[in-house]
Amino acid sequence: MHDFDTDGHRARKRFGQNFLSDPNIIRKIIDGIRPQPGELMVEIGPGLGAMTDPLIERLGHLHVVEIDRDLIARLHERYTPAQLTVHEGDALKFDFGSLCAGEEGGVGPRLRIVGNLPYNISTPILFHLAGFADQVKDMTFMLQKEVVMRMVAEPGTEEYGRLSVMLQYRFRMGRLFDVPPGAFRPAPKVMSSIVRMAPLPAEQLGARDEALLGRIVAAAFGQRRKTLRNTLREFIDDAGLQALGIDPGLRGEKLSVEQYVAIANACAGREG
CATH class of the missing domain: 3.40.50.150 (Vaccinia Virus protein VP39)
Incomplete structure (x- = not known):
């Protein structure tokens, strides 16, 4: 049964x-x-x-x-x-x-x-x-x-x-x-x-576009074995990541929540 x-x-x-x-x-x-x-x-x-x-x-x-x-x-x-x-x-x-x-x-x-x-x-x-x-x-x-x-x-x-x-x-x-x-x-x-x-x-959250943050995080973990250079290619290039102090050769699981917010805000700034 x-x-x-x-x-x-x-x-x-x-x-x-x-x-x-x-x-x-x-x-x-x-x-x-x-x-x-x-x-x-x-x-x-x-x-x-x-x-x-x-x-x-x-x-x-x-x-x-x-x-x-x-x-x-x-x-x-x-x-x-x-x-x-x-x-x-x-x-x-x-x-x-x-x-x-x-x-x-x-x-x-x-x-x-x-x-x-x-x-x-x-x-x-x-x-x-x-x-x-x-x-x-x-x-x-x-x-x-x-x-x-x-x-x-x-x-x-x-x-x-x-x-x-x-x-x-x-x-x-x-x-x-x-x-x-x-x-x-x-x-x-x-x-x-x-x-x-x-x-x-609310004042602690920090993301200018939460939907964009969600898409970036989903992309970063979509293929866990790949580096940010590959997973986030459609959002940000190597120079953009380096400007935020982030190594494009890292994988998604190495980044803090704050670093994801920083990437999303950099992308939102360009889109805006």
Whole structure:
């Protein structure tokens, strides 16, 4: 059988479902999130409610985004509308900014996003969520450890890549702790990790054209074995790189986030 029955619900492979079941790990995650009464928070993929219960207990009210209709029916049975607002659908297409509409008072971004993200869509959902960074206070996620290591990787390491650069450009990243496979039902074949992402202030970002930065970073890591001289040829020449103090013979993984921003700004200057 390709699905796994847990608490009367079959974990569906197509939704990447693995349900957190270890009470000590759940407590540790909630303590790491530190939800405060009245905060605006959304949980992605609440599943069987392992984190939903303690979140509602501390917050009073929680938003959730869930795609599985069976789980949605269970959530409606278990919680009142005063406790829980369910947004049915795909988190990859959900407008997280809509949760902030009509919010009264408070200074700065208020939305907090949490969740045990499905491993099969982890990278696209992180890029989707990055688009709402200016409305977000922080995000705390459980992901496959391998993905988290890429998110927090430093230049010059094997894990450092497009995901590292684009997320570190926009967020202050921190890996909190690891979660073993045995904490889930069914147990995944991989170790998980908890990561926190706090958006950086707009004045710290620095890229004149973020879309151009994204294209340059994608090109630099598109063929990892090739040097910048080859991968960035359509954007900047050797002389342009050298003017920025960057060796054209380097590979993409050697450059810092700041150096990518410098290249993008030099290119944006020429285009402008």
